[in-house]
Amino acid sequence: MFTPFFRYAFGVGVLAVLFPVLILIGTATGLAAARREERFAALRLVGATPRDVSVVAAVDSVVSALAGTILGIGVFLAARPWLAGAGLTGTRYFSAEVTPTAWGYLVMLVAVPAVSVVASLLALRRVRISPLGVSRRTSPPPPSAWRLLTLGIGLVLFVVGLLATTAKSIGAPAYPGLLIVMIGLVIAGPWLTAAVARWCARVLGGASALLATRRLADNPKAAFRAVRGLVLAVFLGTIVGVLVPAADSLSATPSSAALSGVLLDTFSMPGPGGFGAGLAPRDGATLVSELRGLGGTTVYPLYTLPQAANPNHQGPYIGVVSCSVLRDLAVLGRCAPGLQASQANDDNLVYSDNPHYSTEPFVDASNPAYTGRLAALPLQAVLVTVNGPATLERVRTYLAVHAPPQVSTAPGVDATPPRTYGEAVAIRSSRATVFERLVYFAVALTILVAGCSLAVAIGGGLADPKRPFTLLRVSGTPVRTLYRVLVLEAVVPLAAATLITAGLAYGMSVLAFLQMAPPGTPVPMLGHVYFATMGAGLSIALIVIGVTLPLLNRMTGPDNVRFE
C-alpha cells in the first residue's frame, strides 16, 4: 500500500516525534510521583518499606497512564476522519488506513503505562523518603563546559567531510559528524541553557527576569530536559528545509533540461552476475522498428557491450552507441572524428534517472571505437523523443505490452517504468516535497510536545517555589509578575534550543550545499513554509504553557498563607 519511500519518510517522522513524546510521558509521570512524596513519607512512618512505596508509586502511575492512553485513543478515533482527509502527503486516505492494527493498540496500552512506571520510579530516586519526611538530594552542580566537547568533535568531523565533498557526493566523514553534532547538542544543551539564562539575566532587567533566569541557571538540566526532544526534530527539519529545495536547483543541469522530454526504457540492470545482456538482437531490432512505426517518435538504441555481460568484466565501458545518436542528442557527448560507433560508460545515464549525474558527456573523443555490427548486439536501452503527449502515451502503452517486464535494482524496490527524465525529476521533486512536508509536520508536532513537556514541568514544579512565591504575592507582587516569571522560564529554554539548533543546522547544510553546488549558486534560504511551521509550533506551545498560569494563581494565592 505504501511505497518504501513513504514507509521510510513516515519512519523518520515517527522517530522525530517519538523521542519528545517519551520525554513528555517521563516528565509528567516523574513530576506526579515526586509531588506525592509527602504522602509516601507518611506511608513510611506507619511501617511501609521503600519497596512498598515503589509499588504504590508504580500502581499510581499505571492507573493514570492507562486512563490517559484510553482517553487518547478515544480522541484519536474521534479525530480520525479529519486526519484521513488532511492530505498531508498530497493524497487523502481512507479512515481504515490511518488506524493502528489490534497489535498497535495493544502495544500502546502496554508501552505507555510501562514507560510511566519507569519514569515514576526514576523520579523517586531523586528524593530520599524517610519516615521523618522528605529530603531532596543536593542540587546538581552546574553543567561543565566540557559538555561542548562532543559538539566540537562533531563539527570538526563534519568540516573534514566537507573538505572531501565533491559535486556528486558528500564526504564520508560528514555523516558521522552530523550524527555526533546531534548527540553533542543534546549533551551540551544544559550548559547552553545555563549560558543563555546568564546572558538573559544581564540583558533583561526587572524582577521577573531576575527570578526566571536565576531559577533556570540553578537547574538548567531540568529546564533542558523538557525541550531536548525537539533538538533532533528541529535539526533535521532545518536541514531538510535547506537541502530539499536546493536539491531541485542542483538538478537543473544542462543535460537535465536537454533530456527533459526524452523517455528512457532499460532492458538490463546491473546485478551480482554483472550486467544483464538485455533484449536479444532480433527482439531488440523489432522493438526499435515498431517504436519508430508509431509515428512522431525518434528512437535512439543503446546496445550492450558483449564483454559487459561477463561477471568478471572490469572495464569502464558497458555499452555501445551509434555516433549518429550522439549527433542528434549532443548533450550526451560526441564520438572521436571518423567513428561510426563508440563504447560508452552509460552507468549514470541509463541506471540512474537523475540527470544531475549526467553533467559530463558519457561519450567523448577519448572513448574507444566499436567496430562490430551494432545489429548483432543485445539492446540495452532505448531513448525516445516524441512530438507530443499523445505520442508519449502510445510509446508507453507499446512498451508496457511488448517490452519485457521491468527489473528492479534491489529486493523490495519497485522497478522503474519507462518515463522521461523530466518526469523522473518531477517525481523526485514531488517526493522531496512530501518528505519535507512530513518532516515539517513532525517538527511542529515536536515543538508542541516540547511545549507540553515544559508546561508539565513548570506546573508540576510549582510546589517547590510555592512558599516564596506565596510570600511574594502576600508582599504585594502582582500575579502578572509571577506569570512573566513562568513564561520566561518556559520561553528561554524553548527559544534558545530552537534558535541554536536551527542556526547550527542551517549553517551546516548551507556549507554542504555550497561545497556541492557549482560556483555562483546562490545561498539557499529557508522558505516561508519552514518559518510558518516553526512559528505555528512555537505559538501553540506558548498557548499550552499559558494554560499553567491559572494554576500558579491558585497555588500562590494569599489564601495559602494560612497554611504556612
Add this chain to the structure above:
Amino acid sequence: MNSPLIWARGVVKSFGQTPALRGADVQVTAGEILAVMGPSGSGKSTLLHCLAGIFPPDEGEISFDGQRLDQMDETRRTELRRTAFGFVFQFGQLVPELTAADNVALPLLLGRVRRKAAYQAAGQWLTRLGLADKGDRRTGELSGGEAQRVAVARALAVGPRVLFADEPTGSLDSLTGEKVMDLLTGLAREQGVTVVLVTHDARVAAYADRQAVVRDGRVTALETSGTSGGLR
C-alpha cells in the same frame, strides 16, 4: 493621644464553616510594636492577615492610615501591601535560587527601582544586619538565623510603614531568636516602622510595647508590656 495608624472593629472572618474571628477589635498606633498572642487556633494569624489586607473580612471594619481595607478590592490591597507593608514569616520564604542580595533587592526591583540602586540598598541592609559577607550566598548556604535576618532585611528594605511578622522566631533556637528580635525591633524603632507580630512565645512578646491576647476569635486583653526589650 495619637490616632491609631491601624484599627479594626468587629472583624469577623470564617473559612468555610470554621469561624476564625468572631468580632475582633484592636488598635495600633504609629511606631509601636504590638504582639498578638494566643493559643493555637485562636485566630491570631487570621487577625494579622486581615490587618495586613491579605484577606478581606466577612464583616467589620479595618482601617490603615484612614483608608478602609475592608472596602478595597484585591488590586488596591495588593498595591498597599507592596508599598506600605513588609512581611516576615516563620520560615523566611526566601527564593532559594537567589542569593541573599538578590532576595533583598527583589522587592525593590518589583517597585521599579533601578538595578544598581536596588543592589546598593540591599548591600547596606545586609551590612546593618551583620551579613555583609553573605550577600552572594544562596539561602541554602545560610544558617536559620542568617536566613531570617535576610528576610528581615528584605521586609525593611522597601521602607514600609508597617511590618507584619508571623512567628518570626518560630523555627530558630532561643539564642538566635533573641538576636533576630533584637535586630528586628531595633531597626524598626530606628526607622519608625510600626510592627505587628504574632507569637506564642512570651519572650518574643516581651519585645513589644503592648500585647493583644486573642482567644476564640476575639481580642480579650490588651496589655502594656513590662519592659520594651526581650529577656537578656
